[in-house]
Amino acid sequence: MIAALALSASLATGPVAWVAVGDGIPEPLGGHRGDAARGAALVADRGKTLCLLCHQAAVAGPHAPAALQGNLSTDLRGAGTRWTAAQLRLRVADSRHLNPASPMPTMHARRTDAQDDATARVGAPWRGQPVLSAQELEDIVAWLETQR
Ligand code: HEC
DSSP, X not given: OHHHHHHHHXXXXXXXXXXXXXXXXXXXXXXXXOOHHXXXXXXXOTTTTOHHHHOBOSOOSTTOOGGGXXXXXXXXXXXXXXXOHHHHHHHHHXXXXXXXXXXXOOSSOOOOSGGGOTTTTSOGXXXXXXXXXXXXXXXXXXXXXXXX
């Protein structure tokens, strides 16, 4: 019951509108402050994020051994030196905003009209919902900033 309530609460949040300036999103989504430890746990959790399908990352967990990490894209070590928080936020929220051909899934789309909605074919409770909530996205950005 509690789990069901928690699930419906997290599904009810919906996408938060964000504004890109240049190649970044300067303001934290929904004004949330990120927590780097929670971000590391999310990145290590393949059931939730799938980052490790394509990237290598310095995270630990039963599903995160280096041998099972992907090599389709970058090693996320050093991401905090390559990019500012604003640049990281846009790259994780919507990589396709910068490169429409990017294979990296959009994690927090700001588009909500049905035509552009990449979630149009998922089950009704998930339709129109971001892959990562605003808080989860900020947690991952906070963790990426520590990757130097
Ligand atoms: C299906 C593959 C895939 C998944 C899943 C994926 N990415 Fe990416 N990511 C890419 C590719 C490819 C790029 C290179 C940019 C492009 O394609 O335009 C990239 C770029 C990035 C970059 C900027 C490049 C760098 O390393 O400095 C960051 C940061 C990043 N991804 C983080 C993440 C995080 C965090 C997740 C999980 C929430 C994730 N990615 C999930 C494929 C993926």
